[in-house]
Amino acid sequence: MTASASPILFVSDLRVSYGRIEAVRGVTLAVNKGEFIGVIGSNGAGKTSMLRAIAGVLRPAGGSVSFEGADTTGAKSHQMVGRGLAMVPEGRMVFADQTVRDNLVLGAYSRISSDPKGVEEDIEKTLDLFPRLKERIAQQAGTLSGGEQQMLAIARGLLSRPRLLVIDELSLGLAPKILDMLFPVLTDLNRQGLSILLVEQMASYALAVTHRTYVMENGRVLFDGASADLAGDDRVLDAYLGRRGKH
């Protein structure tokens, strides 16, 4: 699909530090409406910290974030959810002692009182997306396998009806077969119009599914470009795709 050029998310010169650590040092990045954007980079490059600042989990130390044209720098995460940005956190963070259904309902927390019927419909829709969750609807989330928990985390994120889904480390600890199932789901969601910002350590996957990719290093964006081009770029091959014979 072709992405229209108006950015749904625009991050300018973003800086994040916590304690005495400066993790992000001036990142500029844009997600256009309908785009599927990847961010890759080593551990410590600042990817997660950047996502947290965008989603309002951390307060940026500098720079600005705007979402759908409005300045959201320093907005709280619940405000961002209300505005249409949902985050699937690193390590999934499902509510382990609550059922799959309750996790989904909590995902719709921001709109359940105003639109209970819509929420029910959306739960059905997301369960069609992940039939495995349907089988386990009454089970406690903590008893799900890692792959199922990741499905639940995505489904929970979708229930706030976001226009931008932000995902931190989709592949973390997941079997290849599960990944082969999850990535196409994201592609489908994107084709239906959902913008996605994906931070992914397994660069090969990220480059395969996204339109554009940013490569981060040392708290900054090193370069960015069309994912298909980057997949053949020497700098990316060496550092992130593990071209053999490097060492």
Add this chain to the structure above:
Amino acid sequence: MKQKSWAGWAALFLLAAGIAIFPWVGDFIGQRFPTSYELRLVMRAMILAIVVIGLNLLVGLAGLVSLGQAALYGLGAHVAALLSLRAGFSFAESMFFAIAIPAMMGAILAFPTVRVRGVYLAVVTIAFGLIFVNILREWVGFTGGASGLANLPRPTLFGERLMATRAQSFNYYYLILVCLLIAVWVQYAIANSRYGRAMRAAAQSENAARALGVNVVAIRTLAFAISAGFAGLGGGLFANLALFVNYETFTFTASVELLLMVILGGSGTMAGPLVGTSVLFTATQFLQGLGQWQTFGYGFLLALVLFVMPKGIVGSLAALRARMMATSRARETGPWPNGEPNFLNARDAQGNGEISALTAKGVTLRFGGLTAVNAVDMALKPGTVHALIGPNGAGKSSLLNVISGFYPATEGEVTVFGHRIKNDPPYRLARLGVARSFQNTELFGQMTVLENVLVGAHTHFHASFAETVLRLPRFGREERTARNDALRLLDFVGLSDFADEEARNLPFGHQRRLEIARALALRPKLLLLDEPAAGLTHAEIEDLIRLIRRLADHGVTVILVEHHVDMIMAVSDRVTVLDYGEVIAEGSPAEIQENPKVIEAYFGHGAPASPNAPQVPA
């Protein structure tokens, strides 16, 4: 780092000097000051500080909240009073028991921590406090009930009277000061030793502490006993100062006040107890002028200080200081592994070729009706890398938990280096040389990177508790060696630059590497790695592959649970595939890659959405 501790000691010296000079201030300014009442106030504050230091060890280091500490304080006071009043014990004798009996009681109180922690433990300690006060009040024949025990003989030490005249009461004043300084020292000495590290480790991640060979029940019992010993010391000193004791001093309210002093000063900090006690004790004296508004003022002050300084006075100032010194060095690291940990150099490369590193026969693990692991057989040669793969939920982590002692197998037997595991707790297996990492990283988040590795070396310290507190030569030797080894391990995994940083602030992938370094500090013979590559980039995974190969070359046997197929193929000697808890295939990496059953259950048939993904075989 160095400068900070220097400033701390200087501040302590000034405080001690100030207290020491205080009785003589009147001589300089030509007034009758301090009065004996004021002298007593300072003595009482110092006694409270001793008790609060003990409580800080329990709450701040071991993470165990006690709301019954005043009962242990009261126990010390009553033991001292009863022994000198009824049994005619000397001051020194009665003080000995005033410390020893509460310490024993504290050890008994630690027993519930085997089962309960947090709020539940606090409730148990409240119950203890209530029972204790009730006994004091109702057992009139023994404790005097409400009228208490009065007219204690004035204490004498080495034939010197301590309390009779003003000059003699100076003796007691200085005795209390010496006790306080000893308490400060003991607190410092414990906190900066394997005991203190183990206490903090057990509080921050009990599972990881157990996996590193820390006997958490023993370490908590120790924390409780020391803490109660300090409470008893304070109680004994109090009884001999007041020459009168009854239950009213040691009620639940007093326990709450002691805990408030710890929290207000900054729980877990070295200076916190002194600051918290001084501030609250002084505030109480001033607030007495407020009449019926006294409690209101007290509560308001507490709420205000903790709102502004949520980590307590000392804790919040330290956090502020850390924030001022923001660093902007790179968070990424260069390639690793670098150098070689000492224990690898020392190790015979071939290991013991005869004994199998691990054998599992018919190992089954059930939770209720669910079979997580079903009749698994495995045999590992020493110095090999054995991968354990399978779909999410196939029972791989459960099997690791059986091998590391976290779950006893329902059926079957596991033998590690010839030792049959039978209900051995994790800490004992750790001492046999089994180390592990955790799927969802279990670091000690509020300890530094270096301290995390030092906890890994816990079992290699041999200096006794007494040697540690007295800082005898063996303690220093071991501590230096352990630090050097730990720094080499950090270099090995490429994290030297992060040694003084709190572990929770590391990026996720670095946390994985820190877990490996910490596990290696145990000098393991069998290393279990649960998804060590999750969250690593390709370049980092290649570094990890080299690290694992190097370990295996030095005779360390490695069991690897992993999903990165590239890595498994590159690093493993053998692969076992689990599905629904059962072994569905076993063989060399090449055999496994071709196995249709494994392709069906695990690899999948290639991803339409990920044409570039090299790790998916066609």
